[in-house]
Amino acid sequence: MSTSREGDRDRDEEGRARNARPRDGLGRPLPHGAAGVERQPEGVVRTAAQSVAEAQALLDAGRPFHAHEVFEDAWKSGPESERGLWRALAQTAVGLTHAARGNATGGARLLRRGADGLVEWQGKGRGVAPAGLDTAGLVRWAQELAGEVERSAEAVDAAAVAPRLT
Known part of the structure; x- marks a missing residue:
C-alpha cells in the first residue's frame, strides 16, 4: 500500500483514509517511525x-485489537448465517481492547453489545457454533467483565482476563 500525506491523514491510491502509523499491542497509534x-x-x-485458533492466540498474548x-475478516468473508456471530465476537474483542486501554465506559458498552449479539445469534436457532465456539x-x-470494568474503572490486563473461545 502506498500512502501519501493529505493533511494529517494517510491515504491509499484511491484516496481512502488508511492509518499507516505503527501501533502498540492494544492498537493505539504510535508516532511515525516508532517501533x-x-x-x-x-x-x-x-x-x-483457523479464525478461532488465531484469535485465541492473539487474545492469550494480550492483543485483543488484533x-x-x-x-x-471472518465476519466479512464467512457465510451469511455466521456473520452476526463473528461481528459479536469482534465487538467483544474491541470491548476488551477499550477495557485494557482504561476506557471503562466504552469497554463495558462494547462487551455488552457483543454479548447481546451472541445471544441474538443463538436465539435464531443457528444450532452449534462453528469451530467449537x-x-x-x-x-x-x-x-x-463488563460489570467488573464498570465497578473498578481501572485498565484490565488483556491477557489475564482473555476469554477461552472454545
Whole structure:
C-alpha cells in the first residue's frame, strides 16, 4: 500500500483514509517511525477453526485489537448465517481492547453489545457454533467483565482476563 500525506491523514491510491502509523499491542497509534507491533493483514479468508485458533492466540498474548481484526475478516468473508456471530465476537474483542486501554465506559458498552449479539445469534436457532465456539461461556465472560470494568474503572490486563473461545 502506498500512502501519501493529505493533511494529517494517510491515504491509499484511491484516496481512502488508511492509518499507516505503527501501533502498540492494544492498537493505539504510535508516532511515525516508532517501533510497533506487527499488524494483522486485512482481508484474509480463513476457515472458522483457523479464525478461532488465531484469535485465541492473539487474545492469550494480550492483543485483543488484533483478535478483533481476525474476527472482522471472518465476519466479512464467512457465510451469511455466521456473520452476526463473528461481528459479536469482534465487538467483544474491541470491548476488551477499550477495557485494557482504561476506557471503562466504552469497554463495558462494547462487551455488552457483543454479548447481546451472541445471544441474538443463538436465539435464531443457528444450532452449534462453528469451530467449537462456546457462545454461552463467552456471553457470561463478556457480561461479567463488563460489570467488573464498570465497578473498578481501572485498565484490565488483556491477557489475564482473555476469554477461552472454545
